[in-house]
Amino acid sequence: MNAVLDTAPLIRFEQVWKTYGEGDMRVDALAGVSLSVESGEFVAIMGPSGSGKSTTLNIIGCLDAPTSGTHRFLGDDAGALDRGRRAGLRNMHIGFVFQGYNLLPRTTALENVELPLVYRGIKARERRERAAQALAEVGLSGREHHTPAQLSGGQQQRVAIARAIVSKPTLLIADEPTGNLDTRRGHEILELLTGLNRQQGLSIVMVTHEPDIAAFAQREIGFVDGCIAYDRARAGVS
Numbered sequence: 001m002n003a004v005l006d007t008a009p010l011i012r013f014e015q016v017w018k019t020y021g022e023g024d025m026r027v028d029a030l031a032g033v034s035l036s037v038e039s040g041e042f043v044a045i046m047g048p049s050g051s052g053k054s055t056t057l058n059i060i061g062c063l064d065a066p067t068s069g070t071h072r073f074l075g076d077d078a079g080a081l082d083r084g085r086r087a088g089l090r091n092m093h094i095g096f097v098f099q100g101y102n103l104l105p106r107t108t109a110l111e112n113v114e115l116p117l118v119y120r121g122i123k124a125r126e127r128r129e130r131a132a133q134a135l136a137e138v139g140l141s142g143r144e145h146h147t148p149a150q151l152s153g154g155q156q157q158r159v160a161i162a163r164a165i166v167s168k169p170t171l172l173i174a175d176e177p178t179g180n181l182d183t184r185r186g187h188e189i190l191e192l193l194t195g196l197n198r199q200q201g202l203s204i205v206m207v208t209h210e211p212d213i214a215a216f217a218q219r220e221i222g223f224v225d226g227c228i229a230y231d232r233a234r235a236g237v238s
Contacts, residue, residue, distance in 0.1 A: 008072070009039075010170065010171065011037040011073055012036045012071070013035045013070070013071055014069055015069040016071060016079075017068045018066055030052045030059075032227070033069075033227065037060075042204045044214035045057065045206065045221050046220060046222050047224060050225075051226070052226040056223065060073075060173065061094055062086040096172075097161055099180055101157055103163075105148055109162075110144040112160075112163055113135060113162045114127045114130075114166070117130060134162035137196075138162045138165075157177065157178075174207070204217075
């Protein structure tokens with residue numbers, strides 16, 4: 001691999017703008033944002049509604065592209081790719097965890113976790129083995145054949161995390177991952193994510209409204225009106 005790419009950040013924004021509408025209806029969701037995230041970082045993105053954090057997350061996750069500026073992912077100009085090629089990059093390298101667990105209700109935990117591997121064409125035996133291992137990594141051994149209705153909210157989110165990591169992504173994106181959980185269960189989920197980051201080196205970018213949740217990350221980026229208001233490392237977090 002090219003030595004330049006070996007040392008490039010995992011994610012880099014260079015003067016990224018995202019604009020919706022025209023004329024009097026124009027809204028700049030992002031206004032010239034520049035940032036970088038290194039491989040192995042756990043970054044929390046914060047800000048009020050309409051600040052640009054969700055737009056940033058969508059671009060980082062290759063779900064959207066900048067109106068102008070450059071979004072590089074793994075050294076590639078992801079923002080210049082068409083939808084199909086962005087989808088390929090996303091499917092190969094990025095796992096997603098959302099506030100709503102997005103599990104199939106009549107499907108077992110094991111089958112839910114297998115889904116990304118089905119889309120990759122991996123054979124059934126290997127899918128089951130890898131899904132069982134992912135469930136073990138999130139502390140759900142013995143729950144493989146439970147449906148979502150038989151699991152607590154915290155357990156459902158663990159299944160969602162197992163589904164996100166079963167394909168061994170380069171980056172995990174977590175969008176308000178504790179929003180439907182009480183404080184205790186939310187902190188358990190963050191401890192799980194922190195363990196994946198520290199023990200496996202999994203890169204994580206997380207959006208949250210809650211300072212106590214952001215405190216689990218190594219670094220916090222705050223957005224206001226489509227711009228970065230602050231970007232700071234958290235003392236005592238490594």
